[in-house]
Amino acid sequence: MCIENKKQKKFQKGLDKMKNRIIIILKLVYTNSKNNNKRLKRG
Numbered sequence: 001m002c003i004e005n006k007k008q009k010k011f012q013k014g015l016d017k018m019k020n021r022i023i024i025i026l027k028l029v030y031t032n033s034k035n036n037n038k039r040l041k042r043g
Helices: 002-042
Strands: none
């Protein structure tokens, strides 16, 4: 039982890390596209 719990926790930590990474990437993409739109409108 203890071993299973440890595996579960490790797996959960990995998932959280992945989620955080995806969120960061999405934020970067979103801000980049916003900036690009501003540039296009000016040009």
